[in-house]
Amino acid sequence: MTRVHKSISYRNSLNHSMITSIKYIDNLANLRPNYSFTKYTGRDFYSEAIKKIREPEVLIYSSLLHSGLNNNNNHSKETTEKAGAMESSEEALRTFVQVVSEKYNPENFPYCRGNGMGVVVLSSPQGSPIKDRLNLPSVLVLDGCGISKAGDEAEVATFCAHVVELDLSHNQLQDWGEICTIVSNIPNLDFLNLSMNPLSGIELEPGLAEVFFRVRRLVLINTRVTWDTVHTLTRQTPELEELFLCLNEYDQVAESPVPCPSLRLLQITDNQLQEWDEVRKFGPMYPGLQNLVLSNNKLGSVEEDTPQDTLQRLFPNLRSINLNNSGLNRWEDIERLNFFPKLEEVRLMGLPLLQPYTNKERRSLTVAQLPSVSVLNGSVVTEGEREDAERFFIRHYLDLPEETLPHRYHVLVSKYGRLAPLAEVDLRPRCMATLEVRWGERTETLSLRLEQTVGELKKELRALVDLPANGMRLYYIARELGSALGPEEMKYGSRALHSYMIQDGDEILVVPKTKSRTISSTSLDS
Numbered sequence: 001m002t003r004v005h006k007s008i009s010y011r012n013s014l015n016h017s018m019i020t021s022i023k024y025i026d027n028l029a030n031l032r033p034n035y036s037f038t039k040y041t042g043r044d045f046y047s048e049a050i051k052k053i054r055e056p057e058v059l060i061y062s063s064l065l066h067s068g069l070n071n072n073n074n075h076s077k078e079t080t081e082k083a084g085a086m087e088s089s090e091e092a093l094r095t096f097v098q099v100v101s102e103k104y105n106p107e108n109f110p111y112c113r114g115n116g117m118g119v120v121v122l123s124s125p126q127g128s129p130i131k132d133r134l135n136l137p138s139v140l141v142l143d144g145c146g147i148s149k150a151g152d153e154a155e156v157a158t159f160c161a162h163v164v165e166l167d168l169s170h171n172q173l174q175d176w177g178e179i180c181t182i183v184s185n186i187p188n189l190d191f192l193n194l195s196m197n198p199l200s201g202i203e204l205e206p207g208l209a210e211v212f213f214r215v216r217r218l219v220l221i222n223t224r225v226t227w228d229t230v231h232t233l234t235r236q237t238p239e240l241e242e243l244f245l246c247l248n249e250y251d252q253v254a255e256s257p258v259p260c261p262s263l264r265l266l267q268i269t270d271n272q273l274q275e276w277d278e279v280r281k282f283g284p285m286y287p288g289l290q291n292l293v294l295s296n297n298k299l300g301s302v303e304e305d306t307p308q309d310t311l312q313r314l315f316p317n318l319r320s321i322n323l324n325n326s327g328l329n330r331w332e333d334i335e336r337l338n339f340f341p342k343l344e345e346v347r348l349m350g351l352p353l354l355q356p357y358t359n360k361e362r363r364s365l366t367v368a369q370l371p372s373v374s375v376l377n378g379s380v381v382t383e384g385e386r387e388d389a390e391r392f393f394i395r396h397y398l399d400l401p402e403e404t405l406p407h408r409y410h411v412l413v414s415k416y417g418r419l420a421p422l423a424e425v426d427l428r429p430r431c432m433a434t435l436e437v438r439w440g441e442r443t444e445t446l447s448l449r450l451e452q453t454v455g456e457l458k459k460e461l462r463a464l465v466d467l468p469a470n471g472m473r474l475y476y477i478a479r480e481l482g483s484a485l486g487p488e489e490m491k492y493g494s495r496a497l498h499s500y501m502i503q504d505g506d507e508i509l510v511v512p513k514t515k516s517r518t519i520s521s522t523s524l525d526s
Contacts, residue, residue, distance in 0.1 A: 096142070096168075096182050097151030100159050104136050138162055143193075144170040150181035157185040165191040169219070173197040176204045176229075184211035193219040195244075200224030209236035216240060222247040227254035234260035234285075246270050253281045260286055267293040274327070276303045283314030290317055295324035295347070302333040311339040318343055325350035331406055334369050345375040361396075368393035369408055394419050429498035439465045439510035450502060455493030457508075465510045476500050477507040 140163050147168060150156060160166075163186050173179055174197065183189060192215050200223070209232045212218070216239050220230070225248065234240060235258050242265040251272040263286040273279060276299065282289060292315075304310040318340045328334070329352040337343060346366075348354070354362045367373070367381055367389035374381055390412050397409045398421065430450050437444050444464060448457065458469040465472065475487035480503075487509060488500070 093148050094146045095149045095151030096147050097155040097159065099142050099145040099147055100136070100140070101155075103142065103145075136160075136163070139165040139167075141167045142171070143167050147171040147173060148178070149175075150178045153181055153185055156182055160186040160189075162188065164188050167193040168197065169193045169195040169221075171197055174199060174202060176202060176208055180208045180211045183215075187214070189214055191215070191217040191219075194223060195219050195221035197223055199229075201226065202229075204229045204232045206232050206236070209233055212237050214239065217242040219244040220248070221245070224248055227256075231256040231258070234258075234263070238262060241265065243267070251278075253278045255281050256285050259284060261288045263289055265289075265291040265293075267291075268297075269293055269322075270296045273297040274300055276301055280304075280310075280314055288317055289315065291320040292318060293322040294326065295322045297326055299323065299326040299328065301328065301330065302336045304336070307336045308339045311336070312341050315340050316342070320345040322347040323351070324348065327352060329353045331365075331369065334366065335406065335408060337370060338372060343370075343372060346370060346373050347377050349377055361392075364389040364392040365396065368412065369406075391416060391419060395421055430502075433497075433502045433506070434504045435502065436505075436507045437461065437464065437510060438507055439467075448497065448502075450496070450498040452497060453493060454490045454495050454497070457490075457497065458493070461510060467510070467512055471513050473511045473513055475509040475511065476502070477509060479503065479505045479507070 136159060140160065148171070160182075166182075166186065166189060168179075168182075173194065176199075179194065183192065192212075199220075203226065212233055213236055215237050218233065218237070218240060221244050225245075227250075230243075230245065231254070234243070234256065237260075240260060240262050243263055244267045246267060246269045248268075248271060250268070251274070253273070266282060266286060266289055273294070274297070279294065279299065282292065319342050321337070321340070321343065324347050328348075331353065334348070334353070337346060348366060354366070357365065363376065367376060367386055370376070371386075394409065394412050394416060397405055398419075432447055433450055434445060434447050437446050448460075452460075454474065455469070458472060458474065461467075461472070461474075462469055474490040476490055477487045478485065478501075490500070490508075
């Protein structure tokens with residue numbers, strides 16, 4: 001069967017009142033998309049039909065129907081251009097319901113996978129066909145689908161009665177009314193991601209925000225939402241625990257008169273906050289805050305007139321703070337972190353303050369400054385590491401004037417005492433040594449590489465002693481212990497010279513191989 005006949009057969013099989021509107025395929029370009037087809041077929045029938053208009057065989061079929069075997073090329077070109085324009089418009093303006101129906105159609109997911117839930121959508125009025133069964137998961141990911149509107153509320157409610165997590169990032173939602181229509185029909189919604197939607201300058205009416213009351217995790221990354229909208233949301237979400245406000249170009253924080261005590265995690269990375277006066281506003285706004293992520297904000301300091309009393313009052317429950325890639329450049333700022341009464345975990349990578357130090361020095365100095373922190377930069381601080389770090393801290397400041405010593409130094413000195421500098425001991429094997437090589441009545445002073453093996457040394461000595469490598473025996477004589485221990489035969493060709501603990505001034509005796517391996521003390525002393 002040809003593609004044209006298949007197309008005709010497919011269209012004839014659709015038992016729907018709108019089928020009469022598709023009598024001529026050319027006329028599809030003038031139709032508005034009818035979602036009944038999408039609901040029925042599980043995909044955008046209109047877009048598929050428009051695409052088929054561009055296929056040569058269907059173009060011929062279209063022209064035959066329209067002009068009675070008169071091949072009008074100009075009309076076909078005009079029809080194709082209209083179809084392309086309508087297709088672009090259709091792709092740019094898509095509804096939530098439409099995307100769900102397309103993505104989770106049984107033709108795309110013939111078997112229910114994982115913990116998803118099958119949803120049977122009942123037939124629409126006025127003779128609309130019964131939809132097939134859609135396999136919808138409880139975690140609905142619809143990112144980058146071009147969604148700009150909600151669609152039919154009843155359809156949203158039918159599709160999403162069991163949905164608990166919804167990802168709508170990278171779409172075209174720019175109307176809080178449409179977003180609220182979606183959210184209001186998802187009764188069990190726990191997680192909502194609206195990142196990368198163009199919501200800049202669009203305010204949320206307090207009356208609409210009530211539909212967010214069940215949301216516990218809200219992601220608004222790179223949406224440019226205003227602080228007024230943020231406060232409207234937090235006032236209407238009594239169970240909100242996690243809030244993500246990254247990449248929103250905030251350089252100031254607008255205070256809210258109504259706190260959000262349920263919030264536990266605030267991630268506000270990659271903004272433009274530079275003053276601690278802005279950060280401290282989060283304390284009264286989110287009194288239950290446990291995790292504060294401020295990385296990539298170029299924060300200049302942790303400045304408080306009375307840091308101990310103020311930080312204890314502002315952040316009584318803070319357990320973790322991330323200051324990676326901030327602008328902190330004084331040890332006093334690090335020391336002030338001790339005034340957060342419950343702080344356990346800190347991330348301090350990429351600070352200007354720490355750039356002059358090695359990785360080991362950075363970690364040791366930071367651990368010593370933060371006695372209550374048990375996790376630094378994602379790694380657990382053991383008791384042994386803490387003691388080594390605190391001792392290193394004391395020795396690091398030993399030679400500095402008394403007036404420049406940090407407060408933490410005096411605390412640690414009272415704990416460990418004034419420690420002496422550590423002796424520098426190089427345990428690496430020596431690379432070179434100067435030895436006397438003796439054979440027969442002759443002696444030669446040589447500088448030898450100690451990383452070479454006995455076999456390699458024999459090859460090096462062949463020309464000097466005029467013996468083949470396999471025709472000589474080597475004996476090592478330590479200058480200081482030789483008389484007590486006697487010579488040690490260097491038997492193993494693969495053994496490195498440094499393993500003999502060779503020192504400058506020691507000797508190597510070269511003896512030709514003979515049948516007897518016994519070497520008299522007389523020959524060794526000569």
